[in-house]
Amino acid sequence: MSYGDQRIYKKVEVIGVSHESVEAAIQAAVSRARQSLEKLSWFEVDEIRGHINQEGNVTEYQVVLKIAFELC
Helix, strand or coil: CCCCCCCCEEEEEEEEEECCCHHHHHHHHHHHHHHHCCCEEEEEEEEEEEEECCCCCEEEEEEEEEEEEECC
16 A cells, blocks of 8 residues: 555544653553554644652653554
8 A cells, every 4th residue: 555545544542651751651652552553653742741749850741642543
């Protein structure tokens, strides 16, 4: 199938969590989605949030994203 062919996608919403970074949270979500979905194609970030501890340090990043996969 070439890129110009007709394709249909479905999007699912997932939340990635990481103590390291926003990028790590996105990668965690994509990696986990890949375990149960085939033909992942793209993602879009809907929300970025995190947790701040009592000392004022960011201790967790949470990223809400939609991941699209191609329907067969």
